[in-house]
Amino acid sequence: MSAEGWAGPALAAVTERVGVIERAVGDRFPLYADPADGTWTTTGRGAWTGGFWAGLLWLRALRTRAASDRRAAAACTARLEPWAGADTVTRGLILWYGTALADGAPTPGDLRAGAFGTGGRAGSGTGAATGTRAGSGTGAKTGTGIGTETGSETGTETGTGTGTGTETETGAGTETGSETKTGTGTGTEAALLLRDRAARALLADYDPALGIVPWGGAFGGPRLLARADGVPGTVPLLATVAPDAAADHLRHHLDLCLGADARTGARAGTDADTDTDAHIGIGPEPVPAWRHDGATGLWRPCDEPRPGWSRGRAWLLLAVADALLRPGVTARAPGRFADAARRLLALDGVLTGPLVPPADVHRPDGPLDTSAAAITAVALLKLARVPGERSGACADRAVAVLGELAGRHTADGALLDGCYEAGRGLAPRHELIWGDFFLALGLAALTGLVDLSHV
Template sequence: MTAPDWAESALALLLHRAGRTARQVGSRFPLYAEPGDGRWTTTGRGSWTGGFWAGLLWLRARHRAGIAPSDVLAAAACTARLAPWATADTATRGLILWYGTALAFDDKGADALRARAARTVLEAWEPRHGLVPWGTALGGERLRARADGVPGLVPLLASAGPEGERAADAHLRRHLDLCLPGDGRRPQPSWRYDETSATWTAEPAPAPGWTRGEAWLLLAVADGLLGVGVNRPVTVPDHRPGTATLAEAAEQLLRTGEFLTGPLIPPAAAHHRDGPLDTSAAAIAAVALRKLALVPDAPWTTACTARSDAILHRLVHAHLTPSDGTRPGGMLLDGCYDSTEHTAVWHELVWGDFFLALGLAALRGDVDLTRV
């Protein structure tokens, strides 16, 4: 299938913006940019978003492969700067070190970093709780479980061999057991383990209705169904033991998260429809839906494909800045970093740019989503 012209031009615009960003931030990592002038707030080590910047640079290198070898060198150098995160105590190592390396090509350093990260994450695996804890590297108590501690970590763990595959499966299922109520309510995205009572307790923040958290969970389930990280897809229905099959979890998330019926661009908090939108949640969902459409024999293929295409079209035509000289082109605006703290609530977010670019690249046929 030939990608529509709007997808081609939008991807080129996004990746041109990435080139300008690279020149602006140097060896630092972009986090979010002001909607007026495109000025980036940056971090020195990348925080939990650093892998998306490296991944965006790899997408840029793939798009322009053979034209500008310097793009490959820039992507490889950025990935190398993620190395300290391999031993950091955080489940967001999945976000950082899977997406920061999975799109790399002909780069032994990225392959070695991914392999090292897979081993160290597996070492952090706690069989007693059936998961890799959220960790302390980003603050707070270590023994927590959060929706954003699942995507990326599932394929990263799975790439560590048979033991890693078992840990990845259990990590995903433990989070689904906690996060999916099973009674039609929206997912509960954050939990803390109480050693005194030996029970998991829901945390007040992020609260149910956090649409980015729901998109993260959908992405992780899609990766589990496709066997991303081991390149061995499973069929639907999934008959492995658990309180719910992955197929049933996908159907529940599609329903309770309103991925097929709700607004194309959701509010950051589902219960505050008049609050800020989150285009980054929509971009993540577009990729997750396109992945679900690749699951063999799935009943949702047509609906997920159509919805993913519609989300990408809306993001490009309503939220991506044009190259008209009034402000930098290629900015995916209306992303919400943190609505509770009122931090960057209408901004360009680096992971929003990444997932929009990834979705458009998949639409073009440049990227195989069963491997990323």
């Protein structure tokens, strides 16, 4: 299946959708939209999904080359600044994807010259903002947090429209201050500095005894968790300052989620008295979440999310692809990441099977998750850049998945049929902001707008 003829118009529709979302949510962060009336559930500080909204704004700036779009992206990224010091490994998702496209978006000077920028240049415009806001935003809303990523966050918060309201959120802190300031710079330099700060903060939280950056306590619950959604974004972000730590973080997650031997599924450092696979009934499916038992020093599988979580396997594949594109990371575990890629690619629904998986692969009649499909497509496009016998198959499958999403699951640029959390029935057939982002990123790669080796 060729992308010629449909990928460009599909990307244009998603780009236009960004403007619709922007007008609906104002200076808040979109999380998911009800397919019935289009109402967005939002959050004030972004939570774990904030980087995807910033990333969409940077993608729009890349495509339109408009200085106003660049300023909007820079301002959104600046509002993510409090997360750099938050105790959560999801800083990888937030501050990698919230900054990775900033040095590829055109600066005002580039706009006049008609060329794309290469990053790191200062110019005129609106610079980075710092601080967080308390008690203002669009719409009236109350609550704590913004929902759950299968147990990672608590509470819900909704609201669109105009007006002001108050809010309380857990996570990045409760400081108040000025949200924007005007100065020099295009936003690129500030975004790169924020990225570097976040990477060094992640490194400071790296636990050499466990070999990982723990899940963290920013969203409540146990801090010493290892989860599939704790590796995407974290691997490339950590690799910018410490490739060895990035490799260890991913390798130890793979040892748990896939097994210490990716070919046999044997798991090291787990409870030897428990037949893990039989206990949770997984067969070949990854075990996406683990809890460290301080009393025994062993890892035990969490009850939720359970094996079969399609987005969990997509997150793992994305992190492995990022590692394989970074020689400094791959060199720390020769062969391990390639073995993991082979095992994940062998799962039904990755290179074969349905193009859009159910949210829970053990419930084929349950809701689909188009966001899992979009993440998988981007991971496959990355793996297509890794020399090997399956690179062509990865590219073909990625194009087929993106074509299916654009042709059958998208309306006016909105990727529908995403499932936030199937077990609780939370947003089971909705537009999800990270689904929109990965669809846009995949389409941008197909049209040559971005180089996935650097995102």
